[in-house]
Amino acid sequence: MSATTDVTDPTANVARKDAEGTRRGLDLGRFRELSLIPAILVLGLIGFIVSPAFLTGDNLIGVAQQSTELSLLVLATALILICGRMDLSLESTIGVAPVVAVWLVLPTSGARFTGLGLLPEWTAVPLCLLVGVVIGAVNGFLILKLRLNGFIVTLGMLTMLRGLQVALSEGQSIVELPSSFTYLGKASWWGAPAAIWICVVLFALGSAALAWLRHGRALYAIGGNAEAARTAGIRVDRIVWVVLILGSLLAAFAGILYSGHYGSISATQGSGWIFQVFAATVIGGVSLNGGKGSVFGALTGVLTLQLVVNVMTLAGVPPLWNQFLNGAIIIVALIISRFASGEKQE
Amino acid sequence: MTDTATAPAPGGGPAPVAEAIGVGKRFGATVALRDARIAVAAGEAHALVGRNGAGKSTLVSLLTGLQRPDTGGLRFSGEPAPAFGDIDAWRSRVACVYQRSTIIPGLTVAENLFLNRQSAGPLRPIRWRQLRRRAEELLGEYGVDVDPAARAGELTVEQRQFVEIARALSFGARFIVLDEPTAKLDARGIARLFDKLRDLRRQGVAFLFISHHLQEVYDLCTTVTVYRDATHILTAPVAEVGHQALVEAMTGETATATDAPAAGPPAAGATGLPTARAGDPAPTAPGTLLTIEDLTLPGACRDLSLAVRAGEVVGLAGAAASGHVRVGEAVAGLHRAEAGRITVDGRAVRTGSVPSALAAGVGLVPEDRHLQGLVHHRSVAENATLTVTGQLGPFGTVLPARTRVFAQRMIRDLDIKTPGAATLVSALSGGNQQKVVVARALATDPRVLVAVRPTNGVDVRSKEFLLRRIRQVADGGKAALIVSDELDDLRVCDRVVVMFHGRVVAEFDRGWRDEQVVAAVEGVAGRAPTSATGVSDTAEHGR
Numbered sequence: 001m002s003a004t005t006d007v008t009d010p011t012a013n014v015a016r017k018d019a020e021g022t023r024r025g026l027d028l029g030r031f032r033e034l035s036l037i038p039a040i041l042v043l044g045l046i047g048f049i050v051s052p053a054f055l056t057g058d059n060l061i062g063v064a065q066q067s068t069e070l071s072l073l074v075l076a077t078a079l080i081l082i083c084g085r086m087d088l089s090l091e092s093t094i095g096v097a098p099v100v101a102v103w104l105v106l107p108t109s110g111a112r113f114t115g116l117g118l119l120p121e122w123t124a125v126p127l128c129l130l131v132g133v134v135i136g137a138v139n140g141f142l143i144l145k146l147r148l149n150g151f152i153v154t155l156g157m158l159t160m161l162r163g164l165q166v167a168l169s170e171g172q173s174i175v176e177l178p179s180s181f182t183y184l185g186k187a188s189w190w191g192a193p194a195a196i197w198i199c200v201v202l203f204a205l206g207s208a209a210l211a212w213l214r215h216g217r218a219l220y221a222i223g224g225n226a227e228a229a230r231t232a233g234i235r236v237d238r239i240v241w242v243v244l245i246l247g248s249l250l251a252a253f254a255g256i257l258y259s260g261h262y263g264s265i266s267a268t269q270g271s272g273w274i275f276q277v278f279a280a281t282v283i284g285g286v287s288l289n290g291g292k293g294s295v296f297g298a299l300t301g302v303l304t305l306q307l308v309v310n311v312m313t314l315a316g317v318p319p320l321w322n323q324f325l326n327g328a329i330i331i332v333a334l335i336i337s338r339f340a341s342g343e344k345q346e
Numbered sequence: 347m348t349d350t351a352t353a354p355a356p357g358g359g360p361a362p363v364a365e366a367i368g369v370g371k372r373f374g375a376t377v378a379l380r381d382a383r384i385a386v387a388a389g390e391a392h393a394l395v396g397r398n399g400a401g402k403s404t405l406v407s408l409l410t411g412l413q414r415p416d417t418g419g420l421r422f423s424g425e426p427a428p429a430f431g432d433i434d435a436w437r438s439r440v441a442c443v444y445q446r447s448t449i450i451p452g453l454t455v456a457e458n459l460f461l462n463r464q465s466a467g468p469l470r471p472i473r474w475r476q477l478r479r480r481a482e483e484l485l486g487e488y489g490v491d492v493d494p495a496a497r498a499g500e501l502t503v504e505q506r507q508f509v510e511i512a513r514a515l516s517f518g519a520r521f522i523v524l525d526e527p528t529a530k531l532d533a534r535g536i537a538r539l540f541d542k543l544r545d546l547r548r549q550g551v552a553f554l555f556i557s558h559h560l561q562e563v564y565d566l567c568t569t570v571t572v573y574r575d576a577t578h579i580l581t582a583p584v585a586e587v588g589h590q591a592l593v594e595a596m597t598g599e600t601a602t603a604t605d606a607p608a609a610g611p612p613a614a615g616a617t618g619l620p621t622a623r624a625g626d627p628a629p630t631a632p633g634t635l636l637t638i639e640d641l642t643l644p645g646a647c648r649d650l651s652l653a654v655r656a657g658e659v660v661g662l663a664g665a666a667a668s669g670h671v672r673v674g675e676a677v678a679g680l681h682r683a684e685a686g687r688i689t690v691d692g693r694a695v696r697t698g699s700v701p702s703a704l705a706a707g708v709g710l711v712p713e714d715r716h717l718q719g720l721v722h723h724r725s726v727a728e729n730a731t732l733t734v735t736g737q738l739g740p741f742g743t744v745l746p747a748r749t750r751v752f753a754q755r756m757i758r759d760l761d762i763k764t765p766g767a768a769t770l771v772s773a774l775s776g777g778n779q780q781k782v783v784v785a786r787a788l789a790t791d792p793r794v795l796v797a798v799r800p801t802n803g804v805d806v807r808s809k810e811f812l813l814r815r816i817r818q819v820a821d822g823g824k825a826a827l828i829v830s831d832e833l834d835d836l837r838v839c840d841r842v843v844v845m846f847h848g849r850v851v852a853e854f855d856r857g858w859r860d861e862q863v864v865a866a867v868e869g870v871a872g873r874a875p876t877s878a879t880g881v882s883d884t885a886e887h888g889r
Binding site for chain 2: 213215228
């Protein structure tokens, strides 16, 4: 083998020099997903100055709980974006999955909302998750088998599912929910809402899978260069399909937490969220073109957005200005993360 | 370049490592391969040549198990091919380095090497440290000096290729398909690639080497197979097939017969490529059309001056990192200059402004037709008239009829083989796509034509045609600048200017010898040779 190395000797120094350069770059890259942490700290400081109520356990737990449902959608979107796809219908899944599940289990008479009563009440949670799986599978079928444009397919799905929810619930909130269905959103474990713990665990699982599992790494490969991934033996379509299903499943689960949290399924549950979800994910460093970003980064994106809203509320900003400020903050946060990470967002 | 003889003689095992027998493949109405065959013996360097559309790529996709042959069969070392879709089994028999890079730029080298097999099982966590060590061992085994922790996107083209080769071989195959591996490398990179390949051959690895450069075939390979029009034409030892015979086998006609350049003997050898006419009086026309004065481009060149007269074709040569492509692109307004000026026919061009360059009369054939040249989902007509939409109708309108007429004229002018002007440009073969790009550059009737690697990835016939067409532009009183490191491209030039590390290091008038230019390109002519080793670490310039 010494003969081989002799031949390449002139390149050796050169390559080594290159490698040193890239190693430095890589270290920076490792911190890239932390680029929003300073922003979060600054927000905390502003909150502390603005209101003594900010830095209290109750307030912070409240912020965290309010972020749970959104953050699950962000987790789903991060996974889907990393493998180079989009799913807009997530924001409707969060509403329609609980409605369908409840519609199947609630009795046919006795309450304002009448269901079909086909199945026992304890099946509401599994049913809801199943609806999520079905939605994801249908999306995957349309996008991957029929090769339809994913953006438009899920846009159509968004409208259709929202319409289904309105039709089934007759446009009203459903308040008579089975107790098994509301448990997770209401319960408190070890002094904090169960939803927070669940979210933390799911994010940890997602992070770990993307970092240490082959199929998790495959998402980056697919998003980076699908053709190359295919030649490397990765079953691109199958993995993307699974990711789409997983995304919808997470959205359905977020629906369960949301319904439990507020004790009812509101007719507009999740409506308009997808903009915030995408904003949070991209602010958190996930590329819209796929192949780049991390679950943890996406989480910092959600927290940033939620903290801003909280600080503004505490500061007494008139609620009528909320929408304007929300939009403005998305753009400012995008600019911050653009320069903190040093990467172009294309 | 002649140590091919030192490789162990093939014939250790009687059965070829890879064999295709009477394979056929159709795509819809197109016959991509008809009853084709090939046999690669163990440890052999086998070249597969043919014009665009001859069926080479299809054969590769059959040999690597990406597609299933309609007829015929494949055998590896005497055994029938594995089942279609059994990727692991295929990869243990045949390795492939594809024309397009299959490296994922965002991931590390180590991860690229072990993509989809980073851990023992799907549910086993990846142990990153161990993965890096395995990558180091693998790279060391093939003598590739690349840091496994580096991001693949930051490697040079050539390093990326070595990584791909190491990955391809790591599945245990002793047969590797190289689909145009030299297309994106400069001469130095090619030399190193060839050294590596010869090393691997000594270890008993057999190659199927696909290239448009016949010289490379002679340098590296022992056997050559020619395909034409989806069928097998000939297989013979390289030493027994002359250059001319090879070109004839590829084109199916005698190279010098029909439309060789009327004026001028084929001085460049038997290739039939047009050359600068030795008998011509030196172009003494006083009109200098293109002047570059003290041009400084960040990261590409410093204080560079160059002039091209009317009726002259000037070649600008250099290695990939020499900055010559940048200079050419700067003339066309793609890059802003830090200092210096560019004038076309006495009129200053604002650097960094393509409209200004177009208005001054500069036409550009860009380096990479896929990235910079073509709008793939649009028609030939639209692509060919992209630069002249202002002339196709009054008040900013683009009249379809005029577009069609204009495009038809360009199609005739450049002999573009297309079913019609409305055909999507992506449906054409590589050579014809390149002609569309050239058509687009000529559509404005430019006074200065800048052609960056105008014959990149096109077959022999189209190459000949395109170079002759560029010559015609100059003969019509215009100026042409060919930016290339391809000797065939430079042969049409009246003058060849060689750049090395952003400076002009040599200039040759007609009658230069190959080795003179190559030496200057490599930076060994007259300058301190110690600097030559530094070339390859400059990352690929450009984008």
